Amino acid sequence: MKNILKLSFFLLLCIGTNKSYGQYQAKKDTLLVLKNGFIIKLTPEGAIVKKGTLVIEKDSIKEVNYLNTAKTYANAKVIDLNGKYILPGLIDTHVHLATAPKEGRNENNAFMEQQLNKMLYSGITTVRDMAGNAIILSDYTRASNLNQIPAPSIFYASQFAGPKYFNAIRSYSTNTRSKRDRPWAQTIVDSTNMPLAIARAKGAGVTGIKIYANLKPLLVTKIVKEAKKQGLQTWSHAAVFPASPLQVATAKVNTMSHAWDMMYGLNTTDTITRSDLAKDINCDKLDSLLLIMKDNHIILDATNYIGQNNKMHNSVKVTKQAHKLGIKVSVGTDWPYLYEPEIPFYKELRLLIDKCGFTTEEALYSATKIGAESIGLTDRGVIENGKKADIIILNKNPLKDLENLKDLHIIIKSGIIYKKENP
Ligand SMILES: [Zn+2]
Numbered sequence: 210m211k212n213i214l215k216l217s218f219f220l221l222l223c224i225g226t227n228k229s230y231g232q233y234q235a236k237k238d239t240l241l242v243l244k245n246g247f248i249i250k251l252t253p254e255g256a257i258v259k260k261g262t263l264v265i266e267k268d269s270i271k272e273v274n275y276l277n278t279a280k281t282y283a284n285a286k287v288i289d290l291n292g293k294y295i296l297p298g299l300i301d302t303h304v305h306l307a308t309a310p311k312e313g314r315n316e317n318n319a320f321m322e323q324q325l326n327k328m329l330y331s332g333i334t335t336v337r338d339m340a341g342n343a344i345i346l347s348d349y350t351r352a353s354n355l356n357q358i359p360a361p362s363i364f365y366a367s368q369f370a371g372p373k374y375f376n377a378i379r380s381y382s383t384n385t386r387s388k389r390d391r392p393w394a395q396t397i398v399d400s401t402n403m404p405l406a407i408a409r410a411k412g413a414g415v416t417g418i419k420i421y422a423n424l425k426p427l428l429v430t431k432i433v434k435e436a437k438k439q440g441l442q443t444w445s446h447a448a449v450f451p452a453s454p455l456q457v458a459t460a461k462v463n464t465m466s467h468a469w470d471m472m473y474g475l476n477t478t479d480t481i482t483r484s485d486l487a488k489d490i491n492c493d494k495l496d497s498l499l500l501i502m503k504d505n506h507i508i509l510d511a512t513n514y515i516g517q518n519n520k521m522h523n524s525v526k527v528t529k530q531a532h533k534l535g536i537k538v539s540v541g542t543d544w545p546y547l548y549e550p551e552i553p554f555y556k557e558l559r560l561l562i563d564k565c566g567f568t569t570e571e572a573l574y575s576a577t578k579i580g581a582e583s584i585g586l587t588d589r590g591v592i593e594n595g596k597k598a599d600i601i602i603l604n605k606n607p608l609k610d611l612e613n614l615k616d617l618h619i620i621i622k623s624g625i626i627y628k629k630e631n632p
Contacts, residue, residue, distance in 0.1 A: 241265040241624065242282050246290035246602065248273065248592055251297070251574040256608055263295060265598040268623040273594060293618050294606050296573065297590050298334025298361075298599035300580025301554050302510050303466060303541025306349070306363070307341035321349055324546050325360035330629060331552045332614070334599035334622045336361045337584050339444065339466070339543070340368035340421065343393035343413040350414065356625055362599075364417070364584045366444055367393045367410035369432055371423025397428055403435045410441065416584060417442030417463070424449045426456035433460045442585045444510070448473040458501045464583050465502065466510040466541065468528045469521040474498040490523050492530035503536050508583045510541040513560040514553050518544070525564040532566055539583040540576045558611060569608050598624040 243263040250257040264272035264282065274280060306324060311317035328336060338346055346365040353360040375396050390396055392413035395406050410418060418436045420429055420443060429452045433443045445462040447454045447470030454474035457465060465471075475494050502509065509531050516524025532538055538561070544553035558576060561567040567575070581590030589597040600621040605613040620627040 240271065240282050240285040241598075241621075241626075242285045242287045243295065243602070244278065244287060244289050246293050246295045247606070248275075248295045249573075249608065250592060251570060251577060253571075253574060255568070256570040256573070258294075258606075258608070260292075263592070263600070265600075265621070265624050268598055270592065270594055270596050270598050270600075273592060290602060290618075294603040294613075295592065296332075296601050296603065296607065297577040297592055298601055298620070298622060299332045299554060299576050300335045300337075300540070300584070300590060301328070301333050301361075301542055302337045302464070302539040302580050302583045303339050303512055303543040304328075304336045304546075305341055305543070306336070306338050307345040310342050310345055317345070320547075321345065322358060322360075325349065325353070325358065327546050327552065328361050329359045329620060329622060329627060330617075331554065332601040332617055332620055333361050333552075333554060334601075334620070335580065335584070335586075335589060336363055337417075337444075337541070337580075338363055338365035339541075340366045340393065340419040343367070343391070343415065346393075347414045354623075356623060359627055361622070364586075365393075365415055366417045366419035367395060367413060367415045368419045368421050369395055369397045369406070369410075369424070370421040370449075371425075371428075372396050372398060374422040397424060397432070399425075399428070401428075403431050404439075407432075407435045407439045407441060411439055415441065417444045420445035420449055420457070420462060422446065422449050424452055426452040426460070428452075429457055429460045429462070433462055444583075447471050455498050455501065458498060458505060458507055461505045462507060463585065464508045464510050464539065466512060466543075467516070467524075468509060468511040468513060468531070469516050469524040471495055471498065471527045471531075472523055490526065492526050495527060495530060496534065499531050499534050499536055502531070503534060506537075508537045508539050508579060510539050510583060511561075511565075512541050512543040512557070513565070514556045515543045517560065525560060528561070529565040532561075532571075537579045537582065538565075538567075538575050539579045540572075541583075555611075555615065558614070562611060569611055572611070573607065573614075598622075 247258050248261045259275050261275040311320050350363040352358045392409040436443045443462040444464045445457050447465040447467050454471050511528040513524045540557050542553035542557050558572050561572040578590040589599050602618040604616045604618050607614045
């Protein structure tokens with residue numbers, strides 16, 4: 210009975226995604242050699258595309274060889290890519306995998322695995338989760354790290370906010386478990402023991418603190434200082450009320466989310482309301498704020514797709530201005546992966562190119578290297594010796610047309626090949 214249930218669950222997953230997949234792991238002590246592929250090296254100045262050989266050992270890139278492409282390797286599984294294109298794996302810097310877990314355990318596991326499956330088979334090899342249930346997230350982080358399931362690597366946050374936010378959210382929550390503070394969702398007030406709060410978050414396995422809402426500037430500064438001391442990142446909403454975007458930027462957080470929130474940084478005596486976010490603004494007025502972000506090396510997690518879906522048209526305008534001034538922009542979706550057939554990540558990238566003045570090269574650089582930087586990671590996001598073997602291989606050149614990013618040949622995460630099987 211148990212086996213039948215398991216099987217039907219598996220079938221359900223297959224039917225749900227309407228595809229079946231295969232997976233390959235090179236045997237121990239065997240190299241994986243990818244020959245005759247065009248390696249795309251993305252830089253802030255553009256892209257360099259050169260034919261070469263990529264050698265992978267276990268979960269890392271061992272060699273990028275452009276010179277001697279005839280070189281042979283002992284104990285190797287060799288794949289001839291025959292002119293296909295090699296890019297670093299994609300990184301989504303704003304997902305919510307477990308913010309609203311499903312009621313039943315099986316239902317929730319199926320939901321988690323379908324999301325992760327769709328992400329990985331779309332070429333997303335790393336995600337930053339911006340606050341959710343850390344028990345679920347740590348379980349799936351482990352499952353991904355051990356390659357038990359097809360999933361991107363997961364990095365997640367603890368949500369810090371003032372009592373006003375948590376009182377509001379918990380008053381309509383039906384889940385009694387969420388009615389009290391948890392290491393991944395903590396109420397922060399003046400009297401909070403900050404070293405302890407950060408240590409609790411750290412104990413829940415987080416990589417960063419999500420500075421979320423209803424926090425005074427002094428508290429934002431305290432969070433950033435203590436998080437840095439304990440080796441954690443700080444990922445803030447651009448406006449956390451009463452702290453303004455300027456105060457958040459001055460506190461030197463690592464990243465700021467939601468470009469439209471920057472509007473609260475306009476130098477105006479009028480109070481900005483939510484409906485103002487749909488109005489046209491003069492972005493030049495934001496320059497002094499954006500330049501402080503730049504000086505403090507703060508990355509903008511723009512989330513334009515959700516902005517567009519909520520009629521906050523200023524989102525792309527602010528992102529365009531930030532990009533023009535040289536601020537790094539990451540690709541975060543903040544939008545569900547299972548609602549629409551096309552993943553929101555492509556839409557986010559498309560908006561950078563169509564509305565924010567990015568070249569395709571720049572958008573892909575944001576989707577890889579800057580994504581890694583947003584999580585504080587230096588081990589991925591580029592194709593170089595010693596980096597993690599998170600790679601996607603495309604049938605056609607994505608620099609010619611972003612649509613080609615969807616035409617995936619194989620995905621390699623942590624040195625393991627994931628391949629869509631022929632339908
Ligand atoms: Zn979010």
